[in-house]
Amino acid sequence: MQSAWAPAQITPAGNKAWLKEYNEYREYDDIYVVKKVSIPCRSYETFITDKSGRKLTPAYRDIGDFAEGVAEFVPLELNAEGQGLHGFIDKRGKIVIEPKYTSTDRFRDGKTWVIYPSGKHYGLSYIDLTGKELYRIPIHHYSKDYLIKDSDIDFLCNHDTKEDVLWWIARPTDFHILNFNFSRFIEKEIKAAKFIYHFNYKGKFGIIDKNMMLKVPVALDDIDPEYKYSGQGMERVQYGDKYGYISPFTGDLIVPFEYTDTRKPTNGLFWVKKNGKWGCIDKTGKLHIQHLYDEATGFTAENRSAVAINGKFGHIDKSGKVRTPLKYDFASYYNHGISMIRIDDKYGYMDTTGHFITEIIYDEALPFDNLTTTVERSWLRFELSLDGKEKFAGFSYKLNAVFIIIGVLIFVWLNNLFYQRVLKRRLVKKTTK
Known part of the structure; x- marks a missing residue:
């Protein structure tokens, strides 16, 4: 874990007489951060002073290292839960960001992360040097993780600004941390990424952008960087047993984790399953076709999808309008303008207008994945063309078997x-x- 440490000294009192009353000091140009420890790990005070020892701040529990002109600090007063709150001060001792956070870190590139209570959870945001929020992780979508009741705040003795919020998975050795800092090598790799960066920690996935802002906490159970189920500017991700979508460019969560199954998008629409029924969303996550269908195929170039309700098949277009009545025992997807239909264990073929190009007479049949397909009737096998014409191709596979x-x-x-x-x-x- 790497941070932008400012150059400073941490030693016992030095050659200045007034420093001898303090146990530690750090020097930054024309100021000192000094600490007096009365009872180790229990009672201690920290100040900013000028070169002559004049105090520029009241007593604080701790003041961290300066970076980009400010330092993390923790007041003496604890919150109702007995925890120190964290904010930032400048070198003159002026409070730049009020102490209201559970945990934070030094500023890097004009920003830092802050952790705060969020209901039963801990949340994480990024702020700038004025305290303005740059990005807030939508922690409410990760309801099984980072629960306050499962967490501890841990810090070094006498140094409250060297703290971590630990989320325990299995005490005393297995835990997650909500904030992630990376080694210089990995940071360089992240910044060189074209868009977002996926990473794995203890079997869980997180997503960070090239500006080093964590967009998704390390909680995902699956990701899809190879786009097997993704497209149209949305990447499918899994949390628990539900799927949602993020932006593969920014890492922002576009679609919450609501769906039990999904399919790769076709013609700009995603089939997604909710409460046992399939419906369609568009690339913004907006529901485009209601969750009505027990089965559904992707939309083909003919602007058709084969769908089923209660075992009866038909076709709809991208607007959700029924174009083939849902009355068949089976209906395939359209290809080359033709769909295969089954009624009472017999097959036939129809075009997009609903006109049958063949009678429903075939015992075995396949969809038109090519310009011709194979059908069987009366123990004979035929090659069928798009206009419904047959060409004898041999005996039925069943007859051959006989x-x-x-x-x-x-x-x-x-x-x-x-x-x-x-x-x-x-x-x-x-x-x-």
Whole structure:
């Protein structure tokens, strides 16, 4: 874990007489940060002084290292939970950011993170040097993580600004931290990334942007950087047993974790499953088609999706309008303008107008994935073209199987007959002898 430490000294009292009353001091240009420890780890006071020892601040529990002109500080007064609150002061001792945070860190590149209570959870934001919030992680979407009741605030003896908020998974060794700082090598890699950076910590995923702001805490169970289920400017991510979507460019959560299943987008729409039913959202996460369907296929170039309710299939277009009545036992996706339909275990083919290009007469059939497809009827196999014309292609696979079975049976019969004759000859020869 790396931070932008300002150059300072931390030693016992030095050669200035007035420094001898303090246990520690750090020197920054024309000021000192000094600490007096009355009872180690229990009672101590910290001040900013000028070169002559004049105090520029009241007594604080701790003052951290200066970076970018400010330093983290913790007042003597604790909050209602007995915890120190954290803010920032400048070198003159002026409070720049009020002490109201549970935890924070030194400023780097004009920003730092701050942790604060958020209901039963801890939240994390980024602020600038004036205290203005730059980004707030939507912690309410991560309801199983970073619970205050499962967390401890830990800090070094006599140094309240060297603190961590620890979220315990299994005490006493397994825990997460809400704030993440990275090594210089990884930081360089993150900043060189084109957009966001995915990282893994103890089997969980987090997402940080190239400005070193954590956009998703380390809580995700799955991500999709290879775009197997993602597209249209949204990346699918998983939290627990639910899916949502983030921006692969900024890392912002676009769609909350509401869906139990999803499919890769087609023609700008995402099929997503909620409460056991499929519906469609667009690339902004807005619900485009209501969650009505038990089954659904992607939208093809014909602006059609095959859908089903209560075992009956038909087609809808991207507006959600029914274009083929949901009355068939099965309906395939459209391809090359043709869909395969099944009624009472027989297959036929229709175009986008609902006109059947064949009768519903086939025992076996396949969709038009190519310019021709294969169908079977009356134990015969045909190659079917887009205009519904048949070309004989051989016997049915089932009939071929029957021929094979008959051939095997004949072989077994002949083999048995031959064996019986051989056995009979041997018996005759033995009797003759």
